[in-house]
């Protein structure tokens with residue numbers, strides 16, 4: 001049994017997308033969270049130790065941190081071919097990309113959005129390196145790991161969509177975003193994102 005603890009329009013949205021890409025059966029527990037604008041509050045149903053989302057419960061195994069959840073799911077469902085199995089030649093690149101998103105890309109996007117890149121050359125250089133890494137990868141393949149769409153594209157695509165206005169003008173980034181966001185699984189995930197399914201009442 002898989003349950004994703006999810007708050008609408010948050011970092012857990014990308015895991016809804018990934019689960020739709022994988023195509024397995026799962027439940028969503030729609031949770032409240034403390035939002036940055038001061039709204040919302042920690043939800044007692046959410047097992048995340050900090051009350052954040054995403055959190056994934058697989059039977060009695062709890063996984064938190066988006067990159068860990070993505071890795072856990074793609075390892076659990078190798079038939080979906082959205083990751084890279086242990087021992088495969090792509091494994092190193094796959095782990096690198098997933099952790100790069102959390103360790104480099106997201107902090108760089110936040111620095112750009114908050115204005116921290118202005119007036120601090122080192123912070124700006126870190127942001128520029130992130131953009132250069134994305135553009136370099138997109139010169140080589142339609143997807144970040146080459147010819148094949150992977151969970152890396154879910155993680156990067158969802159963050160890039162959110163931060164697009166703060167990234168430089170680039171047809172390569174725009175084309176990439178169109179390519180990944182246009183996927184049917186993302187359309188389904190977007191429909192589920194803020195909408196708990198209607199449960200039919202039993203007469």
Ligand SMILES: N[C@@H](CCC(=O)N[C@@H](CS)C(=O)NCC(=O)O)C(=O)O
Pocket residue numbers: 010011012033034035050051052053054064065066067
């Ligand atoms: N590094 C974590 C960040 C999770 C995170 O900060 N999630 C936000 C939603 S976008 C949250 O739950 N915030 C509620 C809070 O900070 O209490 C991950 O990627 O899983």
